[in-house]
Amino acid sequence: MKKLLYFCSFVPYLTLKDLGFDMVSVYDQSAVFTNNPRLSGHLCSFTRHCETIDFARFDGAVFTNCCNSMQRLYDFVKFNHPQRFTFLLEISHTEKLIYNLDDLMAGLSGHFKLPEKISYHKMNQEKMPQSDILVIASSLHQRYIDRLTGLFSNYRLSFETCQHSARGDTILNQIKDVSCPRMTDFFEYVKTMVSDVKAVICIITQKCDHMMFSYPQIKKMCAQSNKKCLVLEEEFVDKLSQRSKLRYEAFQESLYLTEYE
Secondary structure (H helix, E strand, O other): OOOOEEEEOOOOOOHHHOOEEEEEOOOOOOOOOOOOOOOOOOOOOOHHHHHOOOOOOEEEEEEEOOHHHHHHHHHHHHOOOOEEEEEEEEEEEOOOOEEOOOHHHHHHHHHOOOOOOEEEEEEOOOOOOOOOOEEEOOOOOOHHHHHHHHOOOOOOEEEEEOOOHHHHHHOOOOOOOOOOOOOOOHHHHHHHHHHOOOOEEEEOOOOHHHHHHHHHHHHHHHOOOEEEEEEEEEEOOOOOOHHHHHHHHHHHHHHHHHHOO
């Protein structure tokens, strides 16, 4: 089975899985630490993490045009691994539209000899599970998410991040209720989520422009809805630092005190 690495939930990974690919999320991958970084230090820490992944383990990788950092990573992988299939999906920031999906499918068909007739994964629109705390972030390692969930074991957490929700497959099924921080309707999309929870945690991956620009508006929404809001800036890592754990625990304590006032 051919292994495809994907970087965003706007990649229609369920459809590609139905075509026989082993779809691997980059958010599950461990970094291979190196003293010889080649990408600019001005790029976000998620991209710098991805630079260290052993791309030779995969038959291909599908990126999206979500930000400048991701586009530079695509260039880096395409240049250094010319024998691997690489593709950059163009996602609209104003419409629920994947511009070059046909080109992706044609490229995969040419490289991997796919069936001539390709059908999209059928799915129904799913509502986000009821939760107490909404966690908004761009990129979070899956092990970080697991540890954060364990730390907040007395609360139900829901996550709105780059890897959550099958956004690409949702669009292919003509379901439009998806968004992300780079889209013009993101704040309206998040507003309904904020109104349904007790509190919000906003995690900014270091040097992620989209989340840095989004936070002030998210904080304003929380203030208007009388919701507690915690913001942290984190490196893209797979574990909670002691500094972050202290802040999370203090936040939990404030929620507890509020509930029993």
